[in-house]
Amino acid sequence: MTQGMKAAVLFETGKPLQVVEGVQLPALESGQVQVKVHYSGLCHSQLAEVRGHRGEDKWLPHLLGHEAVGTVKAIGSGVTKVKEGDKVVLGWIKGQGMDVAGARYPLALNGQSYLLNSGGVTTFSEQTIVSENRLVTLPQGMPDKLAVLLGCALPTGMGLVFNEAKLLPDDDASQGKSIAIFGLGGVGLSALIAAYATKPKTLIAIDVEAHKLELAKQLGATHCINLSTQDLDTELKRICPQGVDYSFEAGGKAKTIEMAFRSVKDGGGQCIFASHPQEGELIQLEPHAFHRGKHIRGSWGGGSQPDRDIPYFVELYNAGRLPNLALLLSHEYSLDDINQALDDLEQRKITRALINVST
Incomplete structure (x- = not known):
């Protein structure tokens, strides 16, 4: 096990996320990549999951989030697409690379032990373990905060x-x-x-x-x-x-x-x-x-094919073809305030929320 981290966890649909400390990172398996998350996006997909609008959730408790920017901290065996130190975009759309199951994160909380489920990519945590095919190296030129949008x-x-x-x-x-x-x-x-x-x-x-x-x-x-x-x-x-x-x-x-x-x-x-x-x-x-x-x-x-399209989108941005892109990110929140971000999104107060996971 590595050191514990902070993460937002869905324990029960229809209830707020619980932001907890001490979530453990399990050892990397083949095809998995450990990433330090800098910024995450938040969209109606997560809102629907948290509110229970997707029907029965068979994976509780689990982590969420499917678009982010971060830095690779370690790679599992067989990973060739990225290396330690690379700045990467995390997204839910499958791209090139190994397609592997999500990690399970141990957590001890209030005298109980949990194994938190996750998918091929989750982003509401200080660090995350991601399937190789959910990552694309971030091309130069686009700031991290805007690059979050490349994930979804x-x-x-x-x-x-x-x-x-x-x-x-x-x-x-x-x-x-x-x-x-x-x-x-x-x-x-x-x-x-x-x-x-x-x-x-x-x-x-x-x-x-x-x-x-x-x-x-x-x-x-x-x-x-x-x-x-x-x-x-x-x-x-x-x-x-x-x-x-x-x-x-x-x-x-x-x-x-x-x-x-x-x-x-x-x-x-x-x-x-x-x-x-x-x-x-x-x-x-x-x-x-x-x-x-x-x-x-x-x-x-x-x-979209992320490995093809993300470089193209950044090329358009660098050429000035995507004017005012920063206007899409109307509000920035800390991970501790993620439930406020969900409420604001539900009440249509914001366009796209940016979660600053590093603060």
């Missing part, structure tokens, strides 16, 4: 545009499109940034929070629709009477997926959704819309 928000959101829709910067065929973004969290805003880079004719941002819509304007939206005060169909008919060429959905609800599908034009309009509605929610779509040529499909992580 950017690959998923930008991947919707670049990988799934095949809309690319500097591609003449990609320019001049009409695009709608539903849901302006970290993924939706990342999709908006990517869409703006393709030089669309119309870029519509759609949400229920005025402050997020104001942010969308700064990131390139040509139009904004506030669903809490405006009627979607009326506003869309005014802006794009025939419907949009593409809609990208990251609102997290079956209702927003339905709206995104309704917004695309007949004869080839594409709706691509990334969100994961609450367990048990179903989407209802007009059958005849498919006969009229509308399309819809889901996306798993924006179709």
Whole structure:
């Protein structure tokens, strides 16, 4: 065993995370990498897990978190992708390298002994053991705080545009499109940034929070629709009477997926959704819309390949093609304040939370 560390642990769904000291790091197994976590992201996936919206959780107690930046402290046998001292991005999307099971962390707490479960990557702890294929060496040029977004928000959101829709910067065929973004969290805003880079004719941002819509304007939206005060169909008919060429959905609800599908034009309009509605929610779509040529499909992580896409995203950033990226990180919290971050996210007070694990 190595020294104990601080970590946020989910012991029971529907209850706050417990931030505890003394979590032990087990010995590395083949294909595993030990990483000191500097910054972690926080998104609705963790919120859904903590609140119990994913259904029964068979792995309690366990660690969480799936996007971070850190430094490699040690590698297990067979690991060739990274070495000790490398700055790395941690993410949930599988890339190159060995794919191994998550570690189990011993913890003695209040007279009881636990083995904390984890997946191939977790990030709400001072150190973590990660599967080799959940790491990518961080290219030079992007600050650590922004690089956290490379673990989930950017690959998923930008991947919707670049990988799934095949809309690319500097591609003449990609320019001049009409695009709608539903849901302006970290993924939706990342999709908006990517869409703006393709030089669309119309870029519509759609949400229920005025402050997020104001942010969308700064990131390139040509139009904004506030669903809490405006009627979607009326506003869309005014802006794009025939419907949009593409809609990208990251609102997290079956209702927003339905709206995104309704917004695309007949004869080839594409709706691509990334969100994961609450367990048990179903989407209802007009059958005849498919006969009229509308399309819809889901996306798993924006179709991203981390080892290919993360260097490309950093290249775009270094070239000044991702303006105002720092605006996505609206608030920074310490690990001790992670439950406040979850509450703020649930209450839609923030876009993307940054957890400073080093403090």
